[in-house]
Amino acid sequence: MAEPSTEDLKQTPLYERHVSAGGRIVPFGGYALPLQYPTGIMTEHKWTRDHAGLFDVSHMGPSFLTLSAPTSDTAADHAAISALIEPLVCGDIAGLKPGQLRYTLLLNDKGGTVDDLMIGRATEGGTLYVIVNAGTKDGDFALIAKTVGDKAMLHRADDRALLALQGPEAVNVMAALMPEATDLGFMQFGDFDCNGVPVTIARCGYTGEDGFEILAPASSASALWDALLADPRVKPMGLGARDSLRLEAGLPLYGHDLDETISPIEADLGFAVSKRRREAADFPGAERILAEREGQLTRKRVGLLVEGAPAREGAEILDASGAVVGVVTSGGFAPSLGKAIALGFVPPALTTPGTKLQVSVRDRAQPAEVVPTPFVPHRYFRKAI
Amino acid sequence: MTTKFTPDHEYIRVEGSTGIVGITPYAQEQLGDIVFVELPAVGKVLKKGEEAAVVESVKAASEIYAPVTGTVIEVNGMLTNEPGLVNTDPENAGWMFKIEIADASEIDTLLDADGYAELTL
Incomplete structure (x- = not known):
């Protein structure tokens, strides 16, 4: 697939930072992003495994899905918003605890994978944090918006900055900058105040290491990037290291290891087909996927x-x-x-x-x-x- | 002894009828960390512009082309265990293969150092 020339590409709020740091800019998912910085992929990769790497993943598709008419009953509101999105995915969204994230798959009627994504239950009722892939986000958002109709509103947050801090020292870096965020467990998220800036922080990532993904207003992105890099344990990472780290971690990349023909079972992502959903067989392509789970693949x-x-x-x-x-x-x-x-x-x-x-x-x-x-x-x- | 260059960033250091071929410092920097080098078989006859070797970085494979027509007479076996020599010393320890030049006049068609330098500005 031919990528457009760099002039046609979107820039993230951190584009100037990448250029001034000597990042080699390449097209990816419609965005101009750094493939690597001057030290190279190998050095970057190893730094993240040993210390902490900072990635600009603002090209991805964070969003919030909220009930159009929430009530004061947060449990009922969560059940209502879950019922709207569950017909599209194979994960148990209703069963999420407040502040919990789940990796799940958006499926087509044939049981093929439209995208892999994260869905989290906000602490307030009736809101889900939904993070999809860059290359698929327009289609995903359109599909979700059409499916929920007027019962919920999808608020895209991909005009903000999304930063991923990954590596064994990520938690110590966060402890110095945003100590409250270190209370998060793996696959938990919450809203925090970072020196007066509202941020949403999730404890997850795409490297196999401990880490955090921080959603921040575009206007605060550079200051946050600089503050994290001011810590000597942190170095910036490009797309090259992101790919080699996720490959070592055995994590699939949509458009490569997953596509509209590949089912969750074929992709060895059976864990993402939640028990409750299996028993109800109420997700797209359930017949194929359940048969595959029994060995017919x-x-x-x-x-x-x-x-x-x-x-x-x-x-x-x-x-x-x-x-x-x-x-x-x-x-x-x-x-x-x-x-x-x-x-x-x-x-x-x-x-x-x-x-x-x-x-x-x-x-x-x-x-x-x-x-x-x-x-x-x-x-x-x-x-x- | 003279060193010539191709627009594809190979160099050939000509010593008599033999040429030592590798990639330029500019090329190794563009490729990034080299993790594997596939060398031609000794005795292989290469035509000018034909694929002679492959260097693999973490991210991608890149072909190395024969700068001139000739026969491969020696390869740099050090690169099998230490492909990173192409990064650290591309013009000396990181050479790739020696070629017996079939037609000396082909050398004149290659870029000289100034011509190559202009290309990589």
Whole structure:
């Protein structure tokens, strides 16, 4: 897919910061964003694994979905707003606790994935925090708005800045700047005051590390960016490191490892099909997805450890005899492992860890072994109960 | 001894009838951290402009083209274990292959240092 020239691209509120820091600007999801800063992807990647990396993810699609006529009964309002969005997704939204986020999937009638997204229940009743992907946001927002009709209002927040602070030292950085936010558990969010600026902070991310995503007004974005970078534990990260970090964490990238033909079960995201929704079979494509869950499927996403040159997206996966059995949907070099890794789809019979496969790189077969994902263990923050 | 350049950012250092080929400091910087280098087989006959090697960065693969026609007579085996030499010392330790030049007149068609420098301004 051809990306437009940089003149046609949207800029995030932090564009000037990226340019002045020497970021190499590339088109991504319709936005001009830094691929990397001068030190390069490898150094950036390792810094996030060891310390804290700061990402501008303002191109994504944060939004708030609110009931048009809320009552004073917050439980009833949450049930009402959940009932409006649940027909589009496979997650249990009604069951969310106040301040809790859930990873879920927007599905089409065939059970294919329209997008992967986060939905959170605000502490006040009748409001959901919905964060979708950059490349799909216009379609997602239109679909959600049409589905909820006049019963709820979708307020896009993608004119604001969204910053992701990720890494083992992220919590210590936040403790110095916004100590209240460190009370959040993994997959919790809330509204905070940061030196007079209203921000929404979620404890989540896309690197496999502990971290925070901060939604802030565009007018405060640069000051917040600067304040976070003033901490010597924090360095700015580009899209390159974001991609290599999420790949090591085994997290799918929409448009690559997920698309409108791929179901949650095929994508090995069965956990995102909530129990209550499975039992009710009341989500789009339920018939297919439930049958696949019982084993009736032809392909499944796996992780591959690749020997030799990286196998990139589109590379064929071969079985031991050399027959084509699947395709790589994301692949590259894993800086934390010093090896090439890939995500791809193969028949279920070939998904057992240890299965010896091959990948075709420049018409040559290279050994590849099925391994469990994540490739690098997740280190999310788990609150002691 | 003379060094010439292609518009695709390869250099060839000509020593008699042999050329040592690699990529320029500008090219390695554009590519970023190089994690894998695929070298041609010794004895392979390459035509000018033909794909000779591939360098892989974290993000992408990039082809390296033969600056002139000739036969590969040696490759830099150090790059198998230390592909990063292409980043740290592209013009010396990070060379890629030596080629026996088939037609010396092809050298004259390449860019000289000034011509290449203008290209990367």
